[in-house]
């Protein structure tokens with residue numbers, strides 16, 4: 001079965017931002033913390049329903 005769009009976006013964001021050695025959390029936390037608002041995938045990136053406290 002083809003990769004779903006959700007999985008494809010998740011995989012792209014993970015590949016783009018995740019650094020397991022950075023100590024900045026899981027790939028999801030790092031994607032959530034992405035600040036590239038001009039990226040086409042920014043509004044579609046996987047985030048939890050509640051915005052994390054900053």
Ligand code: SF4
Pocket residue numbers: 012013014016017031034035036039040041042043045
């Ligand atoms: S939204 Fe952020 S993490 Fe996802 S592809 Fe764009 S720049 Fe990378």
